[in-house]
Amino acid sequence: MPNFFALIPAAGSGSRMGDELPKQYLSLAGKPMIYHALRILCSSSRITCVFVVLAPGDEEWLRHDWSDFSGKLEVLECGGATRAESVLNGLKAARGVSSIGDDDWVLVHDAARPCLAEMQLDKLLDELADDEVGGLLAVPVADTLKRGDASRRVEYTESRENLWQAQTPQMFRYKLLVEALSMMGGVTMTDDAGAIEALGLHPKLVLSDARNLKVTYPQDLALAELILRNP
Numbered sequence: 001m002p003n004f005f006a007l008i009p010a011a012g013s014g015s016r017m018g019d020e021l022p023k024q025y026l027s028l029a030g031k032p033m034i035y036h037a038l039r040i041l042c043s044s045s046r047i048t049c050v051f052v053v054l055a056p057g058d059e060e061w062l063r064h065d066w067s068d069f070s071g072k073l074e075v076l077e078c079g080g081a082t083r084a085e086s087v088l089n090g091l092k093a094a095r096g097v098s099s100i101g102d103d104d105w106v107l108v109h110d111a112a113r114p115c116l117a118e119m120q121l122d123k124l125l126d127e128l129a130d131d132e133v134g135g136l137l138a139v140p141v142a143d144t145l146k147r148g149d150a151s152r153r154v155e156y157t158e159s160r161e162n163l164w165q166a167q168t169p170q171m172f173r174y175k176l177l178v179e180a181l182s183m184m185g186g187v188t189m190t191d192d193a194g195a196i197e198a199l200g201l202h203p204k205l206v207l208s209d210a211r212n213l214k215v216t217y218p219q220d221l222a223l224a225e226l227i228l229r230n231p
């Protein structure tokens, strides 16, 4: 039986957040933001080990107490210039510090998605455990979509039929994900599923909801805090 592992890329700088401190360390509901993603993944009895990928030379990590996760957490200081590079470097390094095998599942989850619920995590694991390809949490697009031009005038309205917003975790077999990310070369994919799609495969969309938001801009922090304090 394949095992489940999780990997949190946490080597970003949070440029859109505009804070000197990388956003994964910003205080949220009394903890550094990444604590919340770690808590939900480390507390799942179905997940064997959680890898966190830090930027080389990250000095902030050691300023916080991670003892709640000892025994389940492996820290890898091998982040890259892009999210995809951080994930690939982390997957390769994970081989050296764990028993992860080719057919084991890897759940890649953003440090910047602190509101993932246990129910959503379990749904992902249940729906994909026997899947050929793997997949991701996602939500159907709810708003009307406008295609704009360079001067911010509407060119036309896009159909939202069958359009989904990708979230994380995104869950694929170790070997397939390493192969897919290795083949991307210079092409930048903003998520893991994109690399799998480039192989001609079709990841499954597992219905999630808007509470699993990504904290990208300063105004997202208050909403994330509200969700965390009212689960």
Ligand SMILES: Nc1ccn([C@@H]2O[C@H](COP(=O)(O)OP(=O)(O)OP(=O)(O)O)[C@@H](O)[C@H]2O)c(=O)n1
Pocket (backbone or CB within 6 Å): 008, 009, 010, 011, 012, 013, 014, 015, 016, 017, 023, 024, 053, 079, 080, 081, 082, 083, 084, 086, 087, 109, 110, 111, 112, 214, 215, 216
């Ligand atoms: N070189 C990078 C870039 C991003 N990430 C991680 O990928 C996740 C999603 O990325 P995003 O929200 O875009 O974070 P940042 O890249 O930090 O933000 P920004 O794009 O605003 O700079 C985050 O957990 C982030 O730390 C990473 O590990 N390595």
Ligand SMILES: C[C@](O)(CO)[C@H](O)COP(=O)(O)O
Pocket (backbone or CB within 6 Å): 083, 110, 165, 166, 167, 168, 190, 191, 192, 214
């Ligand atoms: C992986 C992701 O969270 C899916 O929505 C997202 O693509 C990562 O964020 P980025 O801002 O595109 O790096």
